[in-house]
Amino acid sequence: MTDSVPTAPPVPAATINRLPLYQRALAALDPRGTVSSAELAEATGVNPAQVRKDLSVLGLHGTRGVGYVAGDLLAQLSEHTGADEIHPLIVAGMGNLGLAVANHAGRRSQGFTVVAAFDVDPKLIGRTFRVGDGTVTVSHPNELPAIARRTGAVLAVVATPPAAAQQVCDDLIAAGITGILNFSATPVRVPTGVHIRDVDLAQELQILAYHERRAHPGADREEVNIR
Amino acid sequence: MTDSVPTAPPVPAATINRLPLYQRALAALDPRGTVSSAELAEATGVNPAQVRKDLSVLGLHGTRGVGYVAGDLLAQLSEHTGADEIHPLIVAGMGNLGLAVANHAGRRSQGFTVVAAFDVDPKLIGRTFRVGDGTVTVSHPNELPAIARRTGAVLAVVATPPAAAQQVCDDLIAAGITGILNFSATPVRVPTGVHIRDVDLAQELQILAYHERRAHPGADREEVNIR
DNA sequence: TTGTGTGAAAGTTTTCACAGCT
DNA sequence: AGCTGTGAAAACTTTCACACAA
Incomplete structure (x- = not known):
């Protein structure tokens, strides 16, 4: 299913996820100055060796003893990630959350x-x-099919109630959308070739709550009775 | 820094992150019925073996040849994750996004x-x-210190502009907050013992955009000139 | 027969450590 | 002297495959 193009992408998923981090850190710097992997690491919370490896995998190289030229690196990264273009975005579900996301990321x-x-x-x-x-x-x-075609959008944000999410995603995909950011608190099935990322606010809080419970076991009145 | 309690948690981070998924799937089921790992896998998009291993690691066991009792499993999971209690939550930054998150997850x-x-x-x-x-x-x-003390909250959502985020987090931590869900589009430094999760909407979209660029290289008018 | 429980294999990601430019 | 580039080690995660209990 993934063999449509000769060279499968050898870029690790974990690396891809960090690229936007680097981009943001670089954007805050003087484009003419140089950055070391240590500085980028400091700004992003990533290990310096990781930074170098990530960039190296993309074929982006610095100068030994010096570092990377901030502006150049940002430009090259942006070209790689597509951040050098404005991507049209469709928002499905304009409640509180849809509006906020549209406003924030759009x-x-x-x-x-x-x-x-x-x-x-x-x-x-x-x-x-x-x-x-x-x-x-x-x-x-x-109106989705017509508008999707006209705008050429391939990315969509879904911020509908959970019950509607699957149907909405199906419709989006039928209209040509191939990347979905899903805020409905439910996992959605998509065909191969469509990328989906689930962001579940309650889930994130639950993960935090788990750690708090571990860290402060006696905080609640319930007796901890680990045998 | 992590040796305050005798037994360090042997629960893998990846497992913890999946627990809310299982909880949601289980909540939709008849508590009296049984679920197989295959069914849970189907509902959550996780591999069946993974499901069994996750539960097994927590000491949650099913019955061979039958599966897990949905209600029991949910109860045990909830006790583990703290989902059996209502956690007080503080929201810092009541713009569009803060309001939406408060409304959605609160x-x-x-x-x-x-x-x-x-x-x-x-x-x-x-x-x-x-x-x-x-x-x-x-x-x-x-009023943060007083209110934090009074409510006993340890979890907070930060949805401020990036420039304010670090200061706001520092203040929250000073007021006793130990878990932060950070929606400001900037990484924040926190001391050991405080958990932070960054959710960056634009970053998520950028990751999607990256994949679209890979999948449909010629879609934009820019000539792709990979040498 | 069905579906758990789990060692062991495979795959992925992170970190180390140091050679090699500048 | 400083900082990159990268093999190799370590750590973590996922997946397989099969013994075993109900």
């Missing part, structure tokens, strides 16, 4: 612009929101 | 309740919002 400075928003709520359809550095008007989902 | 059914919200914006201070299944009134940050 800025050109981040590399994204919200080109369409959908919701089934009649009170929302037709309303125009300021999101990021532009505006969107909420459309009915039955 | 429900008792999820195991959390928002006990306080802070913002520096004078227009927000004093306002009362419906969040989750309750309400909060936004306070000025200088």
Whole structure:
């Protein structure tokens, strides 16, 4: 299924996930100056050797004894990740969360612009929101195919209630979307070739809560009775 | 630094991160019925062997040839993760995103309740919002120490602008917070003993965008000139 | 027969440590 | 002297495969 192109990507998934971190750190630096892997590590919370390995895997090299040229490195990274372009983004579900995400991530400075928003709520359809550095008007989902085609968007944010998420994702995929950021608190099945990332706010908190319970076992009145 | 208690936790981090997944899947089932690891796997997108190993590591066992009793398993899992209690939650930064997160995750059914919200914006201070299944009134940050002490909260959500994030986290930690869910688009340094999880919406999108670029190299008008 | 429990293999990711440019 | 580039080791995670209990 993954053999459509001759060279399979040898870039480790873990590396890919860190690239945006490096980009942000680099963006805060003087493009003309140099950065060492140690400095990048400090700014991102990553191990210095990891930084060097990540960049090295992408074919991005620094100068021994000196470091990397911040501006050059950022440009090369951006080209790799696609951060050198503005990606059109569709938002499905314009409740509180959908709006916040649209507003937060849908800025050109981040590399994204919200080109369409959908919701089934009649009170929302037709309303125009300021999101990021532009505006969107909420459309009915039955306009999705036409709008998706017209805008050429391949990325979408799903912020619907859990019950609707699978259907919404299916519709998005049918309309040509191939990358979905899923905020509905439910895992969704997608066909091969479509990328999905689940972000579940409650889950993140639950993970934190777990650690707190470990760290402060007696904090609650329940007696800890590990035998 | 981690040797405060005799037995260091032998539960792999990867396992911990999956526990909320299992909990959600189990909650949707008849508590009296049985589930097989295969069914749990199907519902969560995890490999069946992984499911068994995860549960086994926690000392949670099923019956061979039958499976696990859904209700029992959920109860035991919940006790482990702390999902059997309602955790008080503080929200710092009540913009769009802070409000959405508060509203989304701050429900008792999820195991959390928002006990306080802070913002520096004078227009927000004093306002009362419906969040989750309750309400909060936004306070000025200088009330943080008192409120934190009174509520006993140890978990906080940070949804401030990046520039304020480090200071806000420092203040939260000084007030006794030991677990932070950080939505500000910047990494924050915390002392040992404090857990932090970074959720960066733009970063998630950028990771998706990376994959799209790999999958559909010619989609943009820019000529791909990999030498 | 069905589905758990788990050693052992395979794969992935992180970290170390040091040779080699500048 | 300083910092990259990278093999090799260590740590962690996933997956396999099969004995074994119900």
